[in-house]
Structure formats: structure tokens, C-alpha cells
Amino acid sequence: MRLRSTATAMALALVAFQAPAWADIEAAKAFLDAEIGDMSVLDRAGQEAEMQWFIDAAKPYAGMEIKVVSETIGTHEYESKVLAPAFTAITGIKVTHDLIGEGDVVEKLQTQMQTSENIYDAYINDSDLIGTHWRYQQARNLTDWMAGEGAAVTNPGLDLADFIGTSFTTGPDGKLYQLPDQQFANLYWFRYDWFNDQKTKDDFKAKYGYDLGVPVNWSAYEDIAEFFTGRDMSYAGGPATGVYGNMDYGKKDPSLGWRYTDAWMSMAGMGDKGEPNGLPVDEWGVRVDENSRPVGSCVTRGGATNDAAAVYAVTKAIEWLQKYS
Structure with a gap:
């Protein structure tokens, strides 16, 4: 029997990725x-009780x-x-559980x-x-699903507060779409x-105050990058030459685009303040x-990817790669 669903995000994650178990309690042990x-906050009896819940809930x-x-990354x-x-x-x-390229996940x-x-019943994206997911409404929103259709297969021990970053996976409607x-x-x-x-500390303070x-x-x-680049660190167990004060991406890769836009530029002040995202x-x-x-x-369209902070961030990244890497 194939499970057919229009879910395109983590709608089945509550079923598929909670603590796993085996076909009987001895194998679960x-x-x-x-x-x-x-590694669990549950004691052994609590762990075994949770395993039994999976056995019972899955029978239908x-x-x-x-x-x-x-x-394809280690976690997955x-x-x-x-x-x-x-x-x-x-x-x-x-x-x-198929493992494919990041771009292929988005394409499918x-x-x-x-x-x-x-194509798939659940996506980890x-x-x-x-x-x-919020605009197209083709992924199950987990808030309603756990309270309704999926209540019987939602782990009663699940505590959403245990998940770091749920504010990033909650839509403007206040519903949770991904875990x-x-x-x-x-x-x-x-x-x-x-x-x-x-x-090293004395020399740095003498130079930079x-x-x-x-x-x-x-x-x-930038001061630290300049200070260590070319410095003889043999007195501290390091090399006499070949020390650099900056380490950054140095290989051409498609991911550099979003590594800069979703982290580096915003660290320089691009975008508005706000949690989880600026508005x-x-x-x-x-x-x-x-x-x-x-x-x-x-x-020109009200965004910020080429504003002063973004330009400063990219300029500094290139400068530091050239001078200190």
C-alpha cells in the first residue's frame, strides 16, 4: 500500500523521525x-514506554x-x-529516505x-x-495536523520547545509548517x-591599545587578522612562517551566493532588525x-542586497582574502 499525500514539507516528520524503535520491545531495548x-532526558523506563507507543500507534x-x-549531509x-x-x-x-543534491531537492x-x-511524501528542505509553503498551501501545516488528522500518530511526549528555530519554520499565519x-x-x-x-596578548595590546x-x-x-598574518608564532609552538589571520571561503561554489546574502551581508547591517527575520x-x-x-x-525595488552595508561586506571579504588569507 502506497501512502499518497500532497504534503511537500515535514508533514510526516512527526511519524517518521521521532525516536526509532524495533518490532518488539526486546529489539527496542x-x-x-x-x-x-x-543521551535522553527520559530514564530507561520512559524510553521503553516511548518505544512501546510507537509499536502500538503504528499498527493500523x-x-x-x-x-x-x-x-546529502551527515545528519541526513x-x-x-x-x-x-x-x-x-x-x-x-x-x-x-533518499539522499540527493540540495538543488535536486528544490527541483523535485x-x-x-x-x-x-x-514524487515524495515528505521533504527535508x-x-x-x-x-x-505558506503561500502555496500544498504542505500540511503541522499545527492543525497534529491537533486534528494526525493527533493519533503524534507522539504524546513531543515538546516543540525542544526544537531550536521553530520561529523560522512558522508562517505569517502563526502555523508551524516544518520542524x-x-x-x-x-x-x-x-x-x-x-x-x-x-x-601575544602583550604585543597585541601594545599595538592596538x-x-x-x-x-x-x-x-x-580586521586588527586581529592583520596582527597574526605573517607573524612568527614559533615562541608559542606555532610556525615561524605561513601564519594567516583570516580564514574564509576560497573555492568557487554556487553556495557562496546565499552564504553571503543570508549571513555575511546581514552581519554588516544589511536588512532591518527583527526576530526571526527583519521586517x-x-x-x-x-x-x-x-x-x-x-x-x-x-x-531600487526596496531591497538591500546592493545597499551600503552589503557593498561594505563584500568589499571587506575580498580585501581580507587578498591581505590576510
Whole structure:
């Protein structure tokens, strides 16, 4: 039996990606030993009770097939290779989790929305598609689904507050359309040992007039990049030559486009302030109208992708790559 659904986001995620289990409680115990251990907030009895809930809730759906797709990254490889087979074993519902390129995920999602052909039952896609899901209304909104049609298969132990970033997957109507599955973080990588070396700290303060530490603004980042580039760090266990003060993307890749627009430019001040996104101009530099519809990204159309902050951000990125990388 094939499960047919118009869901094009994470509508089936509550069923397919909660804590997996096996066909009987003894196998579930083995799974808990191998994969969960002491990483759960539930004690062992609570974990086993949750496994039993999956066994019982899935009985009416044995024999169904669910097809899921995501891009190929480590998080989703684990879901495909470990969680999907485990879910199949407990429920008798066959879950096939395909791993494809990020662009291919978007292409198949668009094709499904345009043709109404059910290519996949659930998609793991970027939360940036929240506007698409809200406007097209082809993805199940999870708020209503969990309270209505999907209530019987919604884990009673599910706590949405455990998910980081639900504000990014909630539409303008206040409904949850996707569950955050994994996230990318913007990190500042630095040599902790060098930053705490006394000679290094003294030399930095003598040159710049303030203490060396993780930068809190762009000028401090530039000072640190300049300070370390070409510096002999052999006294602190580092190399005498070949030290650089900046590390950034240095290889041509399509993803650079959105890495800059959704992070680097907004860090320089592009867009309006707001949580989770600035309004009316978000962190991508895209302006939306009073109905949350995008109307433009360039300055002439009310956007910000080529405003002063965006130009400054890109200019500095190129300059730092040339000088300090």
C-alpha cells in the first residue's frame, strides 16, 4: 500500500523521525543500548514506554510505504541509514529516505507543487522555503495536523520547545509548517592557546591599545587578522612562517551566493532588525509587502542586497582574502 499525500514539507516528520524503535520491545531495548544510552532526558523506563507507543500507534498503518528525500549531509545520512530502517522495523511501514543534491531537492519540490504528482511524501528542505509553503498551501501545516488528522500518530511526549528555530519554520499565519531538523551555525574559529599566550596578548595590546579576544565588531576582526598574518608564532609552538589571520571561503561554489546574502551581508547591517527575520527587509536583503510577499531585493525595488552595508561586506571579504588569507 502506497501512502499518497500532497504534503511537500515535514508533514510526516512527526511519524517518521521521532525516536526509532524495533518490532518488539526486546529489539527496542537493544536499539536504546546501541543508539540512545544516557543521551535522553527520559530514564530507561520512559524510553521503553516511548518505544512501546510507537509499536502500538503504528499498527493500523502496517504495509504502507513512505518516501522521504533530503540533501546529502551527515545528519541526513544518519536518518537514512539508521533511523529509517529502525522505523520500518518497528512499524511495518517501509520508509525510503533518499539522499540527493540540495538543488535536486528544490527541483523535485517545485515539480511536485506545479504538477500535483506525488514524487515524495515528505521533504527535508531549507526553512527559507517557509514563505513558499505558506503561500502555496500544498504542505500540511503541522499545527492543525497534529491537533486534528494526525493527533493519533503524534507522539504524546513531543515538546516543540525542544526544537531550536521553530520561529523560522512558522508562517505569517502563526502555523508551524516544518520542524527544524538540523542547523548551520556561524562560528569564529581561533587558536585559543595563542589568544591566551601572554607575549601575544602583550604585543597585541601594545599595538592596538585594547585586549586581544574574540572580536565583537568588524574593525577588531580586521586588527586581529592583520596582527597574526605573517607573524612568527614559533615562541608559542606555532610556525615561524605561513601564519594567516583570516580564514574564509576560497573555492568557487554556487553556495557562496546565499552564504553571503543570508549571513555575511546581514552581519554588516544589511536588512532591518527583527526576530526571526527583519521586517520589511529580511536578512537576505529581500523586502516583503504587507501580505508577506517578496517584492524585491535590490535598492531600487526596496531591497538591500546592493545597499551600503552589503557593498561594505563584500568589499571587506575580498580585501581580507587578498591581505590576510
